[in-house]
Amino acid sequence: MKQTFVMPAILLAVLGASSNAMAADDKLADAIQTRQAGYKFMAWNMGKIKAQAVDGSVAFNKDQVLSAALAIKGIANSGMGALYLPGTDTRSAPVKTRALPDLFDPKNTPERNKIGQNFVQQANKLADVAAGGDQAAIKAQFGEVGKACKACHDKFREEDKK
């Protein structure tokens, strides 16, 4: 009889540990998917600004460009750093991510913060410039935001890394 009680206890312990691991993985997966959602939504809005103020493939509409810039500004200022939890890099993440381990390395904290703060500043400036409605100024500042995005992609994102 002892065996029959010991076995379920071990099984329960294993299942319990597995269930805790699952909950932790869910939390990490959700953080990754939430930051990806933020970037995807910003990219959509960058695309609208590009089409209207840079390429001219869509007629320039000041209100639409401003709305797009404000969406980017709102997302950029929402504290996305909190979504970069330990265990969410390419080496350890439970779901697909392109965030390289270097991004989480404490020795890179100053550079990471500088890149992140510059991105927020450039996004804020894009919203200010968009409110002015000057298409040439929006085009120029769109370029600055693009450079700010690329600074992080080049350094800390898989595939784009040189």
Added chain:
Amino acid sequence: MKQTFVMPAILLAVLGASSNAMAADDKLADAIQTRQAGYKFMAWNMGKIKAQAVDGSVAFNKDQVLSAALAIKGIANSGMGALYLPGTDTRSAPVKTRALPDLFDPKNTPERNKIGQNFVQQANKLADVAAGGDQAAIKAQFGEVGKACKACHDKFREEDKK
């Protein structure tokens, strides 16, 4: 010899049609995934406001609540209606969506617009109230935004439909 040239031509035509269908599907899938990204990012920010101003499970921080409310406002005002392309409902979409065909039915346009406009208004009001920093007022307006979300979920989203 004729056959060998006719066959590739047919194959190319088939491949071309298939490729066009794929490109169209990609566009629809991207629209669906972009709107889902917007809702996911808003949900993350709603969660932060809930934790700080409603449940009190996290200490109230006026700046963080305001940032969250501004992210929601920015996304809500970005013209997400453009992401509801024909062919992106539960019956016809190339990827998983919960947007019911009723949402796309022209007879529901007035109700859909009313629900959408109310959501934007309530999100704008949440940002205004958050700027004031009154926790009780934020809690009350958070409830109004939640109701505005639910109005659409109850009527036009799979699973939550009564």
